[in-house]
Amino acid sequence: DAGVTQSPTHLIKTRGQHVTLRCSPISGHKSVSWYQQVLGQGPQFIFQYYEKEERGRGNFPDRFSARQFPNYSSELNVNALLLGDSALYLCASSLEGGFGVGELFFGEGSRLTVL
Amino acid sequence: AQSVAQPEDQVNVAEGNPLTVKCTYSVSGNPYLFWYVQYPNRGLQFLLKYITGDNLVKGSYGFEAEFNKSQTSFHLKKPSALVSDSALYFCAVRDILSNDYKLSFGAGTTVTVRA
Numbered sequence: 001d002a003g004v005t006q007s008p009t010h011l012i013k014t015r016g017q018h019v020t021l022r023c024s025p026i027s028g029h030k031s032v033s034w035y036q037q038v039l040g041q042g043p044q045f046i047f048q049y050y051e052k053e054e055r056g057r058g059n060f061p062d063r064f065s066a067r068q069f070p071n072y073s074s075e076l077n078v079n080a081l082l083l084g085d086s087a088l089y090l091c092a093s094s095l096e097g098g099f100g101v102g103e104l105f106f107g108e109g110s111r112l113t114v115l
Numbered sequence: 116a117q118s119v120a121q122p123e124d125q126v127n128v129a130e131g132n133p134l135t136v137k138c139t140y141s142v143s144g145n146p147y148l149f150w151y152v153q154y155p156n157r158g159l160q161f162l163l164k165y166i167t168g169d170n171l172v173k174g175s176y177g178f179e180a181e182f183n184k185s186q187t188s189f190h191l192k193k194p195s196a197l198v199s200d201s202a203l204y205f206c207a208v209r210d211i212l213s214n215d216y217k218l219s220f221g222a223g224t225t226v227t228v229r230a
Contacts, residue, residue, distance in 0.1 A: 004158075033216055042119075042205050042220030043159070056215025090158055094216060103149060104218065106158035 002027070004107035006091050012113045013081050021076040021110045025093030031055075032074040033104060034066055035090040043090055049074060078112075086114045117142045117210045121221035129229055134196040136224045138189045138206030147209040148189040149218065150180055152202045159205065165189060176200070196228045 005024045013019055025032050031050040035043035048056035049068035063079045072093075078085055088111050092104035118141045128134050140146055147166055151159040163174025170182040180191045189206060203225050207218040 031216060033218075035220075040222075042207075042222050043218075045217045045219070048216045050216070056213075056217050058217065092159075103161045103164055104159075104216070105161065106151075108158045111156075 004091055004093050004105055006089075006107040006110050008110060009108065010111045010113075012115060014115050015081055015083060017081050017114075019078050019081060019112060021078075021089050021091075021112075023074045023076070023091030023093075023107060025072050025074070025091075026105055029093035029095050029105070030072055031094045031096060032068055032072065033092045033094070034074070034076045035092065035106075036060075037088040037090055037109070039087070046076070081114045083114050086112060088112075117146075117208050117213075117217075117219045119206050119208050119219055119221035121204075121206055121224045123224050124222075125225045125227065127227045127229065128196050130198050131195050134191075134193040134200065134226065134228070136191040136204050136206075136226060138191065138221060139187050140189060140206070140208040141187065142208055142210040144210050144212035146189075147211055148180075148182060149207040149209075150174065150178070150189075150191050151205045151207065151220075153205065153223075154202050162191070162204075196226075198228050198230050201226055201228045 007022045033048040034046040037043040045058040047066040052068045066076045068074045088109040090109045092106045120139045149164045150162040165182045173179045207220045
């Protein structure tokens with residue numbers, strides 16, 4: 001069975017540009033979460049979506065937005081890129097939503113470099 | 116609020132020796148606790164979780180962790196380390212009372228197992 005898939009795997013942008021990252025969850029999983037992992041740090045929570053509704057939002061500026069589609073795939077959008085947005089962006093899926101106890105399954109990530 | 120501390124940036128052990136990676140947590144209510152492992156340029160892989168019940172949790176690849184509520188700790192252990200266990204390990208916590216799926220991760224501990 002396919003795991004969580006993310007695209008693109010690597011991308012380079014310049015300051016001020018916009019980026020869209022995509023994620024397909026494991027088949028049957030209805031929850032998708034996004035995390036930012038800056039080099040040398042642990043992942044930081046950005047968003048969680050369950051059944052196409054936003055269920056949680058981390059401490060990130062409004063330049064970050066996301067959505068979940070009817071097939072449960074998700075997009076993370078970042079506008080007006082800053083150098084500090086350079087990071088590994090991880091998507092994770094889970095079977096349940098907010099009150100579930102299942103673990104998160106992570107994709108390989110999208111490595112964003114902002115120049 | 117919820118947070119995790121991993122007090123050691125690095126742990127070095129010889130192959131065949133016991134391995135311990137430390138983690139302490141802070142939550143308002145009761146915790147769900149997780150351990151993940153990350154290999155270079157890869158996503159996070161789930162090792163084990165504590166939800167409720169037995170304080171000793173067994174997981175993948177021979178790893179186990181002990182939940183200690185009085186010390187608010189969830190240390191990861193392996194009786195006999197392998198060179199292939201060399202990786203970056205993350206402890207994560209989620210408050211049982213939260214209605215989103217936000218995991219708070221520690222900064223990570225780099226484990227090096229020498230042959």
